Every structure is written in C-alpha cells, then in structure tokens.
Amino acid sequence: MYTSTVVCFPGSGVDPGGELRRQSVLVDDLRMRLESVVASLPREDSATGWFGAAREALQGEVDLERARLGREVARLDGLRIQLDHAANQATVPGGVP
Numbered sequence: 001m002y003t004s005t006v007v008c009f010p011g012s013g014v015d016p017g018g019e020l021r022r023q024s025v026l027v028d029d030l031r032m033r034l035e036s037v038v039a040s041l042p043r044e045d046s047a048t049g050w051f052g053a054a055r056e057a058l059q060g061e062v063d064l065e066r067a068r069l070g071r072e073v074a075r076l077d078g079l080r081i082q083l084d085h086a087a088n089q090a091t092v093p094g095g096v097p
Contacts, residue, residue, distance in 0.1 A: 020087035024080050031076040038069045 042062055047055045 017087045017090040020083050020090060024083035024087065027076055027080045027083060031073055031080065034069055034073050034076065038066055038073065041066050041069075 042058075044059060047058055050058060
C-alpha cells in the first residue's frame with residue numbers, strides 16, 4: 001500500500017490536496033501509457049509465419065509481458081485511487097486546506 005506524506009510548512013503556499021491531485025494525474029497518465037503499450041503488443045495471429053518452438057517461445061514471452069504490464073496497470077490504478085482519496089482527506093470541507 002502506498003502512503004503519501006506531503007509536508008507543508010505554514011505560509012509556504014503549498015496545498016497538500018493540490019499536490020496529491022497533481023501526483024494522481026501523473027500516475028493516471030503513466031497508467032494510460034502502459035495500457036497503450038499492452039494494446040500494441042503482438043497478438044497470437046501476428047506470428048502466423050512462425051512455426052514450432054520459435055512461435056511458442058515468442059508468444060509465451062509476449063503473454064508473460066502482457067500479464068506483467070497488466071498487473072502494473074492495475075497497481076497504478078490503485079495508487080491513483082489512494083492519491084485521490086488522500087487529496088480529498090487533505091482538504092477540510094469548505095475547501096480550506
């Protein structure tokens with residue numbers, strides 16, 4: 001579980017909720033980029049000219065990478081949710097940090 005600590009000194013002008021939201025946007029951007037990478041990985045039909053062990057090895061490695069990146073996408077989505085929640089908690093009702 002990711003925990004974020006944003007240290008804001010009185011009078012520093014740093015909004016902890018705003019900083020957490022900024023981090024959330026960056027994490028979400030990375031998640032979307034990884035989803036694009038996963039979508040661009042070769043599918044089974046892309047190795048039609050390959051036969052035997054070479055085809056199996058290639059497809060096996062691509063499938064492993066797709067699964068690994070898929071787990072990372074899910075982890076980043078969870079991190080984004082945690083950052084959004086922390087940003088909401090950092091702001092007192094009424095919008096005053």
